[in-house]
Amino acid sequence: MFDVVVIGGGPVGENAAARAARGGLSVALVEHERYGGECSYWACMPSKALLRPGNALAAARRVPGVPVGDRLEPGPIFKTRDSVAANWDDGGQEQWVRDTGMTPVRGFAKITGEREVTVGDRVLKAEHAVVVCSGSVPRTPDLPGLADARPWTSREATSAGAVPGRLAVLGGGVVGVEMAQAWARLGSRVELIIRGERPLPGFAGFAGDAVADGLRADGVTIHQRTEARSVSRSDGEVHVELADGRLVTADELLVATGRRPATGDLGLDTIGLTPGGPLEVDDSGLVKAVPGGWLYAAGDVTGRAPLTHQGKYAGRVVGDVIAARAAGTDVPERPWTRFAATADHHAVPQVVFTDPEVASVGLTGAREPAHREVEIDLAVAGSTLHADGYRGRVRIVVDTERDVLVGATFVGQDVAEMVHAATIAIVGEVPLARLWHAVPVFPSMNEVWLRLLEAYGL
Numbered sequence: 430m431f432d433v434v435v436i437g438g439g440p441v442g443e444n445a446a447a448r449a450a451r452g453g454l455s456v457a458l459v460e461h462e463r464y465g466g467e468c469s470y471w472a473c474m475p476s477k478a479l480l481r482p483g484n485a486l487a488a489a490r491r492v493p494g495v496p497v498g499d500r501l502e503p504g505p506i507f508k509t510r511d512s513v514a515a516n517w518d519d520g521g522q523e524q525w526v527r528d529t530g531m532t533p534v535r536g537f538a539k540i541t542g543e544r545e546v547t548v549g550d551r552v553l554k555a556e557h558a559v560v561v562c563s564g565s566v567p568r569t570p571d572l573p574g575l576a577d578a579r580p581w582t583s584r585e586a587t588s589a590g591a592v593p594g595r596l597a598v599l600g601g602g603v604v605g606v607e608m609a610q611a612w613a614r615l616g617s618r619v620e621l622i623i624r625g626e627r628p629l630p631g632f633a634g635f636a637g638d639a640v641a642d643g644l645r646a647d648g649v650t651i652h653q654r655t656e657a658r659s660v661s662r663s664d665g666e667v668h669v670e671l672a673d674g675r676l677v678t679a680d681e682l683l684v685a686t687g688r689r690p691a692t693g694d695l696g697l698d699t700i701g702l703t704p705g706g707p708l709e710v711d712d713s714g715l716v717k718a719v720p721g722g723w724l725y726a727a728g729d730v731t732g733r734a735p736l737t738h739q740g741k742y743a744g745r746v747v748g749d750v751i752a753a754r755a756a757g758t759d760v761p762e763r764p765w766t767r768f769a770a771t772a773d774h775h776a777v778p779q780v781v782f783t784d785p786e787v788a789s790v791g792l793t794g795a796r797e798p799a800h801r802e803v804e805i806d807l808a809v810a811g812s813t814l815h816a817d818g819y820r821g822r823v824r825i826v827v828d829t830e831r832d833v834l835v836g837a838t839f840v841g842q843d844v845a846e847m848v849h850a851a852t853i854a855i856v857g858e859v860p861l862a863r864l865w866h867a868v869p870v871f872p873s874m875n876e877v878w879l880r881l882l883e884a885y886g887l
């Protein structure tokens with residue numbers, strides 16, 4: 430018997446489990462593949478290791494007088510990527526689980542009843558809670574010939590050790606644009622197939638346009654406003670037939686058309702839930718449809734904010750809630766306590782690590798009559814010094830009734846680190862009249878904050 434059983438040892442499960450253990454509870458952390466989850470081995474970490482060298486080379490080229498080579502060397506880049514992914518060996522992560530006082534359990538977990546999880550022939554009972562952090566799996570379109578064409582998913586795109594001569598990418602979301610650029614800069618001829626006018630449909634339009642320009646500058650062909658109709662593979666080539674009849678021929682095809690919650694085989698039917706969908710939770714992480722207060726979930730499996738940092742935040746909330754409830758401590762339902770993932774509704778930051786980068790938090794545009802957008806070029810002394818011909822743009826969204834920021838989008842080289850200031854302003858509900866006194870350093874790119882507030886009228 431454990432106090433808590435956590436299903437899934439990805440970044441979110443690890444955080445939920447560690448917070449519950451910190452609260453004095455005994456915790457079993459069940460993982461069927463690798464401790465560290467998708468993020469460590471086939472997502473955030475290796476993808477950024479593949480993108481960073483291209484971004485560094487492009488940045489160096491934009492500073493006159495810096496001697497640089499003309500192309501990347503894939504060999505050392507793959508070596509760094511492999512080491513960033515711990516050579517796909519999770520021994521260190523499992524040791525961390527033990528060192529944190531938790532019990533690692535290897536195997537595929539199924540819920541087999543109230544407060545009961547079965548792993549192989551081992552039945553784990555949970556005195557206080559079961560937490561599902563099983564993450565997500567790729568969503569693949571039902572296209573004729575696709576399965577037989579052996580397409581890449583994000584796993585192959587982040588772990589491949591050879592550069593394909595030609596790469597077709599289906600889907601213009603974050604995986605699609607990041608991997609299109611990474612492989613184009615490593616030497617592939619890339620064709621990106623997207624449904625809409627521009628990639629990154631979930632972001633401000635000017636962000637998708639800027640990333641499309643960046644991709645084209647790297648030689649990527651973008652087929653917009655279209656879809657794949659069928660796929661076939663023959664003689665080592667993959668052929669993608671588009672809706673308008675055009676044919677894209679490549680050596681590999683990456684399917685990057687989104688992800689779905691990993692709930693298909695969890696045994697949810699044994700507790701009256703439908704397998705396959707997200708586990709809807711309240712802000713404390715409690716699964717809404719299950720009575721008795723014993724089933725929690727966090728991370729990609731909830732469908733709330735499928736990002737590592739946001740899932741880890743939800744995991745910390747869940748771990749703290751369970752520990753507090755187990756100790757008989759009152760858990761207030763108010764927002765903005767450490768027992769509520771309130772930021773999910775107001776301030777989810779995300780960075781697309783392309784060149785240019787996109788960094789956004791909160792609303793991407795005005796949603797209510799009281800909202801006002803202020804949008805200007807990122808053109809200050811700091812950006813001029815940062816790169817020759819620097820091109821960037823910023824939009825903030827202000828709630829004029831409350832005089833607070835509710836959204837910000839930055840686009841340009843090296844804007845990733847700028848978004849946290851906006852996150853703090855949104856979460857802290859800092860009145861713009863007070864934000865005016867947060868004086869940005871000269872000559873840094875953050876001086877754009879001053880220009881934004883001036884454009885707003887301060």
Ligand SMILES: Cc1cc2nc3c(=O)[nH]c(=O)nc-3n(C[C@H](O)[C@H](O)[C@H](O)COP(=O)(O)OP(=O)(O)OC[C@H]3O[C@@H](n4cnc5c(N)ncnc54)[C@H](O)[C@@H]3O)c2cc1C
Nearest residue numbers: 437439441461466467472473538563564728729735736737
């Ligand atoms: C290519 C790519 C790049 C990304 N880059 C970023 C990025 O830069 N920044 C960012 O914030 N997000 C990024 N993401 C998203 C990020 O990877 C996810 O949001 C994050 O991994 C979610 O963490 P999780 O713990 O919920 O799920 P996962 O990381 O998927 O972990 C779930 C774990 O549960 C295990 N599991 C599942 N079912 C069971 C079971 N029944 N029994 C036992 N174990 C089970 C799995 O093996 C897995 O280890 C990226 C995603 C992709 C695909």
Ligand SMILES: NC(=O)c1ccc[n+]([C@@H]2O[C@H](COP(=O)([O-])OP(=O)(O)OC[C@H]3O[C@@H](n4cnc5c(N)ncnc54)[C@H](O)[C@@H]3O)[C@@H](O)[C@H]2O)c1
Nearest residue numbers: 570600601602603604605624685686687688735780781782
């Ligand atoms: N830097 C980061 O934060 C980062 C990087 C990569 C992935 N992620 C996260 O991982 C998750 C998965 O990313 P993703 O890019 O696979 O999903 P996504 O949902 O961001 O994008 C999928 C895209 O594919 C398109 N699409 C769907 N079906 C299609 C079809 N049949 N033909 C053509 N296009 C189709 C959709 O319109 C959408 O634009 C997301 O939650 C994403 O935020 C984050």
